[in-house]
Amino acid sequence: MAEAPEKSFRVLPRVTAANEHFWRGGAEGVLRFLRCGDCGTWVHPPSPICPSCHGKGLTPEAVSGLGTVATWTLNHQPWVPASDHPYAIAIVELDEQSGLRLMTNVVGCAAEAVHIGMRVRVVFEEHDDVWIPLFEPVEA
Numbered sequence: 627m628a629e630a631p632e633k634s635f636r637v638l639p640r641v642t643a644a645n646e647h648f649w650r651g652g653a654e655g656v657l658r659f660l661r662c663g664d665c666g667t668w669v670h671p672p673s674p675i676c677p678s679c680h681g682k683g684l685t686p687e688a689v690s691g692l693g694t695v696a697t698w699t700l701n702h703q704p705w706v707p708a709s710d711h712p713y714a715i716a717i718v719e720l721d722e723q724s725g726l727r728l729m730t731n732v733v734g735c736a737a738e739a740v741h742i743g744m745r746v747r748v749v750f751e752e753h754d755d756v757w758i759p760l761f762e763p764v765e766a
């Protein structure tokens with residue numbers, strides 16, 4: 627299977643029934659997380675039980691895709707044969723809920739421009755049947 631040359635090499639996740647809402651939401655341009663139907667808590671990574679109320683009525687729901695960089699680091703090491711080193715590895719917290727975070731890359735700006743508190747929005751990078759959620763800066 628050939629990759630488009632402009633895409634970075636990525637180790638792709640194993641897509642299962644429990645997480646495909648997350649990895650394939652990008653096909654429709656939306657980022658989805660499980661949400662508890664009882665108390666409204668967003669749950670990530672996927673779990674069969676709500677950590678807040680122990681309810682089992684979790685279903686995928688789309689978020690706005692807007693968030694804030696909570697922390698980040700620059701990766702200078704060519705661990706993988708990507709052409710775009712260094713790049714910024716970030717933990718982004720989604721607007722929907724304090725603590726609803728995912729590890730991702732910030733793209734669309736110089737890696738050195740990434741900072742804590744930076745406003746970002748989701749973009750997707752498609753690899754086969756997986757849509758990797760990445761984030762790009764939102765202009766103020």
Ligand SMILES: [Zn+2]
Nearest residue numbers: 662665676679
């Ligand atoms: Zn709940």
